[in-house]
Amino acid sequence: MRLFIMLILASSAAWAENTVLEQPSEAAKVAPASSSLLESSQVSSQLLQLVFGLLLxxxxIFLLAWVVRRVQQSLPVKGSQQAISLLASQALGPRDRLLLVQVGKEQILLGLTPGTIVPLHVLQEPVEVSAANNPLSSAFAQRLAKALKTTAKDEPS
Incomplete structure (x- = not known):
């Protein structure tokens, strides 16, 4: 992630250097009387380019942070011996979900909305969750989870 940001910054610095080097040659072709007007327009266009590049x-950065949060939320916590575990999740809409949670020996179906969590049903018979419903069933998902896990350990807290 840091390497990606460094590459973006280096390429934007090289681009800015090229535009600065090219502009004096164009300004030399203009008559001396209009050189101050041309310089002020060049400065304002460079400033506009700089602001646009910075916003980009x-x-x-915010987009990548959002993607990382979404991926980390969908990954199950492995190796943790907690009393509460998430067995399954189903999206109902962009912000609404159904969750199947195991608490001790009971399974509870929960409705999750942005403002509330509502218990919908306590299951009498436990539902068996197969490996096909595991979000890490693909090889890519397993490698991504492993990479995120090692990256999180490498970074100082």
Whole structure:
């Protein structure tokens, strides 16, 4: 992630350097009387390009942070011996979900909305969750989870 950001910053710096180097040659062709007007328009266009590039990079950083949060939320916590575990999840809409939660020996179906969590039903017979419903069933998902797990351990807290 840091390497990606460094590459973006280096390429934007090289691009800005090229535009600065190219502009004086174009300004030399203009008559000396209009050179101050041309310089002020060049400065304002460079400033506009700089602001636009900065907004683009900041937007990209926020987008990547959002993607990482979404991926981490969907990954199950392995190796934890907790009394409560999430067995299954089903999206009903962009912000509404159904969750099947195991608490001790009971399974509870929960409705999750942005403002509330509502218990919908306590199951009399436990539902068997197969490996096909496991979100880490694909090889790519397993490698991504492993990479995120090692990256989180490498970074200092």
């Amino acid at each position: 990079v900041i937007g990209l």
